Amino acid sequence: MNESNLCPRLAKAMDLIGKRWTGLILYQLLDGPQRFNEIESSLPVSGRLLSERLKELEKEGLVERKVYSEVPVRVEYSLTDKGWALEGAIRNIESWATSWL
Amino acid sequence: MNESNLCPRLAKAMDLIGKRWTGLILYQLLDGPQRFNEIESSLPVSGRLLSERLKELEKEGLVERKVYSEVPVRVEYSLTDKGWALEGAIRNIESWATSWL
DNA sequence: ACTCTTAAGTTACATTTAGTAATTAAATAA
DNA sequence: TTATTTAATTACTAAATGTAACTTAAGAGT
Numbered sequence: 001m002n003e004s005n006l007c008p009r010l011a012k013a014m015d016l017i018g019k020r021w022t023g024l025i026l027y028q029l030l031d032g033p034q035r036f037n038e039i040e041s042s043l044p045v046s047g048r049l050l051s052e053r054l055k056e057l058e059k060e061g062l063v064e065r066k067v068y069s070e071v072p073v074r075v076e077y078s079l080t081d082k083g084w085a086l087e088g089a090i091r092n093i094e095s096w097a098t099s100w101l
Numbered sequence: 102m103n104e105s106n107l108c109p110r111l112a113k114a115m116d117l118i119g120k121r122w123t124g125l126i127l128y129q130l131l132d133g134p135q136r137f138n139e140i141e142s143s144l145p146v147s148g149r150l151l152s153e154r155l156k157e158l159e160k161e162g163l164v165e166r167k168v169y170s171e172v173p174v175r176v177e178y179s180l181t182d183k184g185w186a187l188e189g190a191i192r193n194i195e196s197w198a199t200s201w202l
Numbered sequence: 203a204c205t206c207t208t209a210a211g212t213t214a215c216a217t218t219t220a221g222t223a224a225t226t227a228a229a230t231a232a
Numbered sequence: 233t234t235a236t237t238t239a240a241t242t243a244c245t246a247a248a249t250g251t252a253a254c255t256t257a258a259g260a261g262t
Contacts, residue, residue: 006125006144013198014124020249023115024107036210043107046250051211071259072208082201089197092190097114100183121220137239147221152240172230173237 016060017086021045021053026083027090029063033078062086117161118187122146122154127184128191130164134179163187 017023024043028034034042040050054077057063062083068074118124125144129135135143141151155178158164163184169175 007195007198009198009202010128010195011125012202013194014128017194018119018121018124020119023119024112027111027115047211048251049249073210073257075210085201086194086197089190089193092193093114093118093187094108094111096187096190097108097110100186101110101113148240149222150220170229174228174239176239
């Protein structure tokens with residue numbers, strides 16, 4: 001399709017962040033560790049996709065998943081250092097949204 | 102699905118930027134005005150979607166479209182002020198990608 | 203033992219969006 | 233008249249998303 005010299009890391013970053021809901025999930029986690037249901041109720045995302053996205057983010061090392069064997073079970077998701085490193089970008093989008101939308 | 106107090110502007114920003122290819126199209130335009138074919142060859146995006154995305158970005162006021170009645174026709178796309186205002190966010194993602202991917 | 207409750211998912215299926223390749227439109231040049 | 237070039241659009245297939253029902257696990261109550 002092309003002979004581009006597109007940076008593969010940027011392409012991957014955009015693919016990751018650009019996936020639907022991912023940005024907003026990360027934004028939610030800037031408020032601190034949250035359990036599955038908290039994230040689900042804070043965003044118009046379904047359990048199906050939330051589960052899928054959290055798995056991707058965990059696999060990419062942006063998010064950490066912790067299971068607490070309480071009753072009923074509690075599962076908490078939080079940002080890793082790699083995830084926190086995106087805070088600047090996310091805040092930047094947030095302030096752009098405030099100024100321009 | 103939820104009772105969220107999700108900021109509608111942030112939601113819209115994420116929906117826009119989070120759409121596939123949009124981030125990379127904007128990134129390309131940081132290099133200056135470019136014609137349709139230039140963008141198409143610089144990214145692994147098809148003409149169909151590139152056309153669709155550029156229309157959305159034009160409609161949202163991030164991108165400007167200029168037609169030059171040369172032969173054959175030349176169509177140039179460039180960032181508006183609103184589009185340029187996203188430069189910080191995009192560069193931020195770029196540097197995150199360099200550091201973490 | 204058996205049913206109930208709750209969180210955290212998963213599954214099945216319909217709808218929407220994206221990918222691919224062929225086609226069209228407009229303006230000229232040969 | 234036919235060919236060429238850019239900028240799309242169209243028709244069709246494949247993949248991603250939305251929706252709602254279902255499952256699993258671990259007690260708690262009777």
